[in-house]
Amino acid sequence: MRAYGAGATEVRALDDVTVGFTPGRFTAVMGPSGSGKSTLLHCLAGLDTLTGGQVLLGDTDLGTLSDKQLTRLRRDRIGFVFQAFNLLPTLTAGENITLPASLAGTRLDPAWVDRVVDAVGLRDRLGHRPAELSGGQQQRVAVARALATRPELILADEPTGNLDSRSGAEVLALLRESVDTLGQTVLMVTHDPVAAGYADTVVFLADGRIADRMDAPTPDAVLDRMKAFDAVKTGVRS
Numbered sequence: 001m002r003a004y005g006a007g008a009t010e011v012r013a014l015d016d017v018t019v020g021f022t023p024g025r026f027t028a029v030m031g032p033s034g035s036g037k038s039t040l041l042h043c044l045a046g047l048d049t050l051t052g053g054q055v056l057l058g059d060t061d062l063g064t065l066s067d068k069q070l071t072r073l074r075r076d077r078i079g080f081v082f083q084a085f086n087l088l089p090t091l092t093a094g095e096n097i098t099l100p101a102s103l104a105g106t107r108l109d110p111a112w113v114d115r116v117v118d119a120v121g122l123r124d125r126l127g128h129r130p131a132e133l134s135g136g137q138q139q140r141v142a143v144a145r146a147l148a149t150r151p152e153l154i155l156a157d158e159p160t161g162n163l164d165s166r167s168g169a170e171v172l173a174l175l176r177e178s179v180d181t182l183g184q185t186v187l188m189v190t191h192d193p194v195a196a197g198y199a200d201t202v203v204f205l206a207d208g209r210i211a212d213r214m215d216a217p218t219p220d221a222v223l224d225r226m227k228a229f230d231a232v233k234t235g236v237r238s
């Protein structure tokens with residue numbers, strides 16, 4: 001549980017949520033605005049703390065870790081992809097992929113990084129700075145940076161929110177491929193049924209609770225499920 005405030009003004013952003021994310025799978029988290037998606041992602045990353053309950057990454061209970069240990073866990077075991085690409089403008093694409101980990105003292109496996117660079121299709125763009133790349137290419141750099149450390153979990157927060165549909169499709173295909181060929185575990189928060197269609201499973205949140213779960217989602221099926229939430233919210237149930 002994650003509650004904000006107390007007493008009459010208490011908001012339960014996550015309430016009685018029990019959810020597991022299978023390693024080597026691509027899971028999308030969807031739900032109406034305010035349903036708790038960001039809170040879930042932040043708690044999984046150890047950026048926010050539960051008011052009650054546990055977050056486990058493998059065998060590690062995040063609630064038992066100090067701030068320093070949480071920082072190390074985020075650095076070594078989790079990769080992040082955000083809506084804003086968060087690249088360093090003065091570094092080349094290649095440096096953006098490897099430097100953050102190197103500076104943090106994480107040893108990168110050059111053969112793996114090579115494979116990642118090929119997977120994201122940026123071999124001929126490694127010397128370019130972010131401003132010289134398209135939005136889609138920048139986000140592919142961000143995905144490569146997340147993959148570079150070979151983390152146990154990749155957390156993606158609206159990774160296609162700032163992209164046109166074609167660039168968004170490229171990034172989603174890349175996340176899909178990282179699961180299928182590199183064995184990554186990806187958890188993505190999205191509002192977009194098309195994006196959710198790339199996942200193996202969609203977990204739906206509503207009012208801080210798990211409202212539903214869908215395997216092998218299609219954009220149409222996801223859209224229908226989301227419409228049902230809206231209808232219930234406005235009191236229309238047909």
Ligand SMILES: Nc1ncnc2c1ncn2[C@@H]1O[C@H](COP(=O)(O)OP(=O)(O)OP(=O)(O)O)[C@@H](O)[C@H]1O
Nearest residue numbers: 004011012013031032033034035036037038039040
């Ligand atoms: N720091 C905070 N203080 C108080 N309430 C908060 C805080 N953060 C989130 N909440 C509340 O918790 C609930 C869940 O918020 P959250 O941001 O997780 O939703 P979301 O599904 O990510 O929404 P969106 O799709 O709009 O980003 C909301 O009612 C929100 O107002």
